Amino acid sequence: MDIQKTLSSAGLKCTKQRIAVMEVLLSSSGPITAEDIHSRVNEMSLSTVYRTVETLCNKHILAKHTIQDSDKFYYDIVTEKHHHYAICLGCKSMRYIDHCPVHTADIDGFTVTGHKLEIYGYCNKCKNKNSVSN
Numbered sequence: 001m002d003i004q005k006t007l008s009s010a011g012l013k014c015t016k017q018r019i020a021v022m023e024v025l026l027s028s029s030g031p032i033t034a035e036d037i038h039s040r041v042n043e044m045s046l047s048t049v050y051r052t053v054e055t056l057c058n059k060h061i062l063a064k065h066t067i068q069d070s071d072k073f074y075y076d077i078v079t080e081k082h083h084h085y086a087i088c089l090g091c092k093s094m095r096y097i098d099h100c101p102v103h104t105a106d107i108d109g110f111t112v113t114g115h116k117l118e119i120y121g122y123c124n125k126c127k128n129k130n131s132v133s134n
Helices: 003-009 016-027 034-040 046-058 124-133
Strands: 062-066 073-077 084-088 094-097 118-121
Touching: 003 016, 016 034, 016 046, 016 073, 034 046, 034 073, 046 062, 046 073
Parallel strands: 084 118
Antiparallel strands: 062 073, 084 094
16 A cells, blocks of 8 residues: 555645554554554654544544444554454454455345444453463
């Protein structure tokens, strides 16, 4: 992804803050919180990260997600390919599912035009931690 081209085509200036946030999201294995982004960028306040991700969401460059029973937002880059997520109930990490397990179909006259799938469970780290403490 060409970050500068993406920002410019959305009518945004290519600031170092926007570029830094986009680079962090491009290198992540799934959606992450503003706090996670903040911990990975140098010399940027948390409030600047929040303003930046909100601006990028408003321009449909980033998507904002929530996890059940959580008050945090998770962000990832919008791509042409839709994503589904495996979400750990322990550490709240979100991971992309590589393939779409749902096939769009015509159901009793209802034409499906899209879908969103979130699968909840425990990642290996949390599963192992829970089995050791039980």
